[in-house]
Amino acid sequence: MKKICLFCAALALVGLNWSCDQIFNDPDQEQTILGDTLQLEYGETLTLFPDNIEVRFDSVFDSRCPALVDCAWAGMAEVRLWFRQNQVExxxxxxxxxxxxxxxxxxxxxxxxxxxxxxxxxxxxAQEDYVVRIVME
Structure with missing residues (x-):
């Protein structure tokens, strides 16, 4: 009986290890690498490898002149980004x-x-409709 319990416990540990590998080391998951052009939707966070820098598109202020309007000033769009590396923001x-x-x-x-x-x-x-493209290198 003791051998059966030990076998079941070992089998459970192997299964747990395999499932963690599938979650954290998914070979099908595309990695974002420093130097790539990043496309971020509003509120989206990506992790850049190999430095493990997280980047999130936090907000946008858009005062650009609409395409169907004549304006004296072209205006601009300003985006706010959030970054974290090793728990430093x-x-x-x-x-x-x-x-x-x-x-x-x-x-x-x-x-x-x-x-x-x-x-x-x-x-x-709406903020949720915005997408930004940035490069971090």
């Missing part, structure tokens, strides 16, 4: 006017590529 903002052109976070350069959708008419776009 930082935030930063980038905008479509490229001032600043980049920010430095955990020794890496972050650049804004695009903020979409571009407004077509003078009505607000």
């Amino acid at each position: 930082q935030t930063g903002s980038l905008n479509t006017s490229n001032i600043p052109e980049f920010i430095t976070v955990f020794g890496k350069t972050v650049r804004l590529i695009d903020v979409s959708p571009y407004p077509q008419e003078p009505q607000d776009i």
Whole structure:
């Protein structure tokens, strides 16, 4: 009876180890690597490898002139990003006017590529509808 209990316990540990490997080391899961162009939806968090830097798209302020309107000023979209590495958090903002052109976070350069959708008419776009593209290298 004792041997059966030990065998069952060993089998359970092997099964637990296998299931953890499937969760944390999924070979089918695409990894995001520093230098890649990242596409983040509002509120989405990605982890960048090999440095294990988390990045999240926190918010956007969009004052760009809608495409179907004539404006005296083109306006801009400003995005706020959140970063974490080794339990240390930082935030930063980038905008479509490229001032600043980049920010430095955990020794890496972050650049804004695009903020979409571009407004077509003078009505607000919900935060949840925005997507940003950035590069961190």
